[in-house]
Amino acid sequence: MKKIFLSIVTILLTVIACKNDDTQSLDAFYENYYEVNILPTLTNFKSEIETQITYTQEFKEAKNLTNLEKLQNQWKTTVNAYALTRVYNFGKVKNLFYDVNIYNFPVNTTTIENVIAKKEVADIESFATKSSTIKGLGTLEYLLFNNQDTNKALTLLENDDFRVDYLLSVSQETLNQINSLINFWEDGYKTEFSTSNGKSCTDNARCLAFNQIINVLDVNKVTKIGKPAGLEKSDNIDPTLLEAYRSQFSLELIKASLQEVERVYSSSDVNFKSIVDDIDTTKELSKQIALNFADVYSNIDAISTSLYTAVTENNTKVETLYNSFTKLNNHFSVDGASLLSVTVLPTDNDGD
Missing domain, CATH: 1.20.1420.20 (M75 peptidase, HXXE motif)
Structure with missing residues (x-):
């Protein structure tokens, strides 16, 4: 009986130590x-x-x-x-x-x-x-x-x-x-x-940081592409809704924010991919995310004019880019959020 008690104590101490290590990590x-x-x-x-x-x-x-x-x-x-x-x-x-x-x-x-x-x-x-x-x-x-x-x-x-x-x-x-x-x-x-390691997303570092990745992708899709191109609730085209349309630099800014999302997910010295791959040992989700990043970049590069001109001319490549953002964001807002046990917050499509 004494041995059993000691074993239970040992297990409990081990669990507590592991929890402390996880918190420190x-x-x-x-x-x-x-x-x-x-x-x-x-x-x-x-x-x-x-x-x-x-x-x-x-x-x-x-x-x-x-x-x-x-x-x-x-x-x-x-x-x-x-x-x-x-x-x-x-x-x-x-x-x-x-x-x-x-x-x-x-x-x-x-x-x-x-x-x-x-x-x-x-x-x-x-x-x-x-x-x-x-x-x-x-x-x-x-x-x-x-x-x-x-x-x-x-x-x-x-x-x-x-x-x-x-x-x-x-x-x-x-x-x-x-x-x-x-x-x-x-x-x-x-x-x-x-x-921050609370149950509420507003008091949880993982939830805050990962939700902002989702938010940036969604704002790129909805606010910075979809609404100006008439691909959201209205089919009215209005290129003046584009970010940086006066300088005709809209597409470059979308690409820049996308590159930072990719960096912080996969290539930074401190990245989310390392956490995801520890859970998903098949690394399948990260593989799919990488493929979708490549697809979005390809669709950005396929637009040879400014985004302002492409939207004005109703270029079908704009809709292709819009749709590719949907696929990429789904991997984060559905698959990634589920894997990391992150609550997905409503996206503010009026800003970043």
């Missing part, structure tokens, strides 16, 4: 998830918006086409860097609207023009209180590209010093927002996130 995974995936991506975006500010100051000193095109190209680099960060827009970060303040689309061009016409104060303090529809990366795009008209954008900037000041202040406010976001993570949220 979980904490380490999500702590590293922040250090390896989230922080470098946020820091990279910060670096690009700082370059944006430098180029804007150069343009202010010499307002010419060469410097404007330099600014336009940098905007594309900057917004591409931001697209990568959207995979990490979850939990309290999303609740604090950093994403909306940094890049909200569509912008309100009428209000932007009214602010410029009235010569309202353009500084960091005033911008902090203004609507996200007249600041952020979307406003920068409008000021730099106008409505797909570089010559008009240049003329407007050349003839109005306040317009250039507005351009600079929007860039500086965007830097202020990313600095605040990084500080929010560093000042405690990274620890809160990495140790």
Whole structure:
């Protein structure tokens, strides 16, 4: 009887030790998830918006086409860097609207023009209180590209010093927002996130991070392709609903966010594939996900024009791309979520 009692105690201690090891492993995974995936991506975006500010100051000193095109190209680099960060827009970060303040689309061009016409104060303090529809990366795009008209954008900037000041202040406010976001993570949220192991998805690191992968894929499909192309509830085509349509950079941003989803799932040093493959030892789900990623990339590359032009011309390749996102997302929202015991939250198709 004594031997049986000792055996039971030994088993219980082993189970407790294993649970403690699992918890430590979980904490380490999500702590590293922040250090390896989230922080470098946020820091990279910060670096690009700082370059944006430098180029804007150069343009202010010499307002010419060469410097404007330099600014336009940098905007594309900057917004591409931001697209990568959207995979990490979850939990309290999303609740604090950093994403909306940094890049909200569509912008309100009428209000932007009214602010410029009235010569309202353009500084960091005033911008902090203004609507996200007249600041952020979307406003920068409008000021730099106008409505797909570089010559008009240049003329407007050349003839109005306040317009250039507005351009600079929007860039500086965007830097202020990313600095605040990084500080929010560093000042405690990274620890809160990495140790979140509650039953509720809002208090569970795995559920938050994996749901954001699902959200990014769904927003790409519904908001950034389906609605503008008339493939959702309405068959009305409206290419002005596209993200970054003024710069005709919509498709590139979809691809960028897709690449970050793929990286964090399979190729990062801290990735979800390692967890999935530990459970699914056949590795069949990861194989199917890899095939579907390849399919989506192929369908993106098959569109030889801008997405704006493809949608305008009702190119059937847009629908093919839309459908391939459905298949890829199903692997995450159905198969992956089930395998990881993750509750799938409703997707916010009005943003990221």
